[in-house]
Amino acid sequence: MEMIDIKNITFAYNGKPVLKDVSESIYPGEFIGIIGPNGSGKTTLMRCMNGILSPGQGKVELEGKDLARFSSNQLARKIAYVPQILTNVFPSTVFDTILMGRKPHLGWAPTKKDLEITAEIIEKLDLADIAIKDINKLSGGQRQRVFIGRALAQEPKVILLDEPTANLDLHHQHEVMRLLKDLSRKEISIVVSIHDLNLAMQYCSRFLLIHEGKLEARGGLEIFRPEILEKVYKVKVEIFENKDHKYIIPLKPLSYD
Amino acid sequence: MQREITKTYKKYIRSKNRFIAGTLVLTLVLIVLGISMGAAKISFTESIRAIWGLSDEVNRQIILNIRLPRVLAAIFCGMALSVSGAAMQSILRNPLGSPFTLGISNAAAFGAAFAVIVFGAGSMQSSATDSVLYNNPYIITISAFFWSLVSTVLILFVARARGSTPENMILTGIIAGSLFIALTTGLQYMADDVELAAIVFWTFGDLSRASWKELIILLIVVIPILLYFIYNRWNYNVLDTGDEPAQSLGVNVNRIRTQGMVLASLATAVAVSFFGIIAFVGLVVPHIVRRMIGSDERFLLPGAALFGGAFLLLSDIIARSIISPMVLPVGIITSLIGAPLFIILLFKGIGKSQWK
Incomplete structure (x- = not known):
């Protein structure tokens, strides 16, 4: 379905x-x-x-x-949504940020289960070492993982x-x-x-x-x-294919003809 | 492993709870201090006896009708301003947000000036403790409150018409503020010496205006607003990460933002109309608390409220005792002790351990 x-x-x-x-x-x-x-x-x-x-x-x-x-x-x-640019004005830790994903399931306060789910995601995404670190101080890759983690916490x-x-x-x-x-x-x-x-x-x-x-x-x-691709992107391309993969090699923008 | 992570997190949370508990104890100590201090020497035990009606009439009058309302007014006024400031910073997603960002203080000052000039509510009289007495303080309060609400409605109107983005709110606040400053200046230009002094004096935040009547109105307005903000702490947490993520986590961003602004404005308007403009508390107390326990709104909102109450009470105790028997307006003290305190926190880096 x-x-x-x-x-x-x-x-x-x-x-x-x-x-x-x-x-x-x-x-x-x-x-x-x-x-x-x-x-x-x-x-x-x-x-x-x-x-x-x-x-x-x-x-x-x-x-x-x-x-x-x-x-x-x-x-x-x-449905969880991870927008492109996520900057916090105020600091928030990795754990708290992922815990926020539990928001739609929360009553008055997070339960033991909410904390468990958060900890499980942190472990799975290999964020345990930085669990109490401010997300604004992480690298781009780590931040992206944190926000994917938050999306996962929404289940x-x-x-x-x-x-x-x-x-x-x-x-x-x-x-x-x-x-x-x-x-x-x-x-x-x-x-x-x-x-x-x-x-x-x-x-x-x-x-x-x-x-x-x-x-x-x-x-x-x-x-x-x-x-x-030439019609949509207006770029001249070549396509290579081997048995596992297919690659696009962009050659030049069409307007440069 | 998972248990480790949860354990570390719980330990981290515990330090925040300790701060809140510590602030609560500090507040209780300050209440005792605030009640037993003043021109008339009344010991602490005597003060307690007075509250239960076991003391002589004079002491009872002083404690129950002068000192207690003043102490409680300091606490709840401080709470109202600080929690509004913390909420405003989150709502506007701007560290410079404060209860005064939306022009409330300027609107209230205009309201006071309006009452003095148009209704003739201010006259001058010298006494040992007060240089200005207002012959009709209620008119001033009502007028200040009314114009604060006008300013709030203006912002609400812009939010409805153009969307409640932080940019719209801040710009409208600044514009409303300058408009009211211009109007106040206009009134001051037309005022005579006595009226001018009355207008300027009103703007000095001063808690000596507190009696039970004011206090009860303050409590009726401030306590539900405090509870509202604390109830919505998760919404503010999510809002801190941006409008779209908040929406995708099920938060009605427009509603939360508009309600929050109106309630913060209302709490501020009541505090300012009764006690004048108390600078600094709404802006800096939330930042002091952020430095101590971080920006998690679950702890920041109650923490800022408690700390703000304690801070204003301490300021008022200092204002009463520093050149006793003269009493300084508390607004002067809040800035005088708040600014250095904040700079020390900034340089000492207290709270940095929150972010390893």
Whole structure:
């Protein structure tokens, strides 16, 4: 059964259309990469999927029920969202930050179970040594793991991440993507928006290519064809393939012809 | 391993609870000190007897009708200002947030000036303890409160119309503040010497204006607001990480922000209208407490409230005793002891151990 069902959604900011009639279904355990140029509507699509924005037309369903009919707490128990830039003005420790993921489940105070879940996630994500450290003093890779940890503490069915690998070095990019892939194996649907196509191709199970607010292509690795990428990204590309992997080599922007 | 992590965390939490417990003890000590100190020498045991009606009438009058309301007013006024400041910093996601960021103090000062000039509520009279007596203090209080609310409504209006982002709130606060300063200056320009002195004197925060009547209104307003902020501590924690993450964790950001601002403004308006402008407490007490126990709102909000109460009470005790029998306005003392205290904390790095 579909986890998330996007049904013909349209969205406009101040009268300017950003999403035009987008439909898609996302299933449990999928690791979806949303790709597309800057301003194509990737982030807007994500915000519609987590209920922060409500679409002008159409609807998004979670397990067959319209998102608009969920209370904000109910929704937070099903969908976790990791936005791109997360800076705290005031310090907060790793443990406290992950514990906040229990917020939608909390009564007056965190129970023993909440603390256990938090400690378990900290151990799993290898954050034990820095559990009482201020998150503002962590490296980009560590911070990203902390916020993925917070998303996990929500015990969601779906985790949406807006460019989780931006600003990370090679090692941490792969570490984060690997972690997300492992999570998707546990029947959590993972949806990321991502610019690095080669990175996405290595880890994601399925791709949604957005161009000017429309789904230009969807599917597995087969959607990466030179003519599509040249149309969408306006870059001349070559594609290499061996038995395990497929790579895109960007050659030059088309406007330089 | 997991048990280790939980243990470390619990130990870390315990240090915060110790701070709160310590502040509570400090407050009790200061209450005793505040009640037994003053021009009339009344011993501590005598003060306690007076509270239970076992003392002579004069002592009873002094303790019950002068010192006790003043001590309680200091505590709750300090609590109101500090907890509003801590909440405001979180709501506006800005360390410079304070109960006065939204222009409340300027609005209240204008209200007082308005009452003095338009209703003729201020006249001058010299006495040993007070240089200015107001012939109608209630009109001044009501007017100050009314104009504080006008300022709050203005901000609420902007929040409704343009969204309650921190930027919108801070800008509106600054604009409202300057507007009221201009209006007050205009009134002062038209005032005569006596009125001018009355206006300026009102702005000095002074707890000697406290009697049971004021105190009861203060308690009715401040206690529910304190509980509201403490009840919402998780929401503020989540809000500290940003609007979108807060929304995705099920927090209604607009509602929390708007309610918080209105209630912080209300608590501040009551305190300021009764006692004048007490600077510094709302801005610096939350930061002192942050340095001591960190910014986890679960501990910061109650911690700042308690510490703020103790801090203002201590300031008032100093204000009463430093050049006794003359009593200084407490607003002067809060800045005089608060500024060095904060600088010491900043340099000593107390609280750094919170962040290894």
